[in-house]
Amino acid sequence: MRKRAGCCSLCDVEVFEVGDRKPNGDPKQILAPLENARRLTLVLWSGHTANLTLCGECQLTPDRMSEIHATMVEALHRGTQHRTIPLEPAAAETERRMLYMATQDIPMGVLEDRLWTEVR
Ligand SMILES: [Zn+2]
Numbered sequence: 001m002r003k004r005a006g007c008c009s010l011c012d013v014e015v016f017e018v019g020d021r022k023p024n025g026d027p028k029q030i031l032a033p034l035e036n037a038r039r040l041t042l043v044l045w046s047g048h049t050a051n052l053t054l055c056g057e058c059q060l061t062p063d064r065m066s067e068i069h070a071t072m073v074e075a076l077h078r079g080t081q082h083r084t085i086p087l088e089p090a091a092a093e094t095e096r097r098m099l100y101m102a103t104q105d106i107p108m109g110v111l112e113d114r115l116w117t118e119v120r
Pocket of ligand 1: 008009010011012013054055056057058
């Protein structure tokens with residue numbers, strides 16, 4: 001699934017207030033988190049952590065870990081695709097390696113699951 005900025009990583013409903021929008025309606029400017037938005041911190045296979053935001057309804061059960069991983073990797077790839085000037089060869093190699101590592105770096109579990117209102 002294509003993750004939209006400011007939206008739940010599982011069901012894609014908006015979990016942040018939105019300021020400006022793109023012509024297609026996607027959020028362009030992300031403001032404060034909504035009341036029911038939750039910030040999850042995941043532990044990845046490498047030992048690194050990753051944060052994502054879910055709405056109040058979604059539960060990140062073990063069977064949805066691969067789905068959330070695919071969404072995270074897809075978002076990383078998309079973030080590298082809008083360059084007008086190509087990267088230097090060394091930077092391109094670093095980026096290629098980073099994307100490869102991300103595909104291997106599967107989420108192992110949830111370290112923390114808090115309401116955004118408690119995070120601030
Ligand atoms: Zn959701």
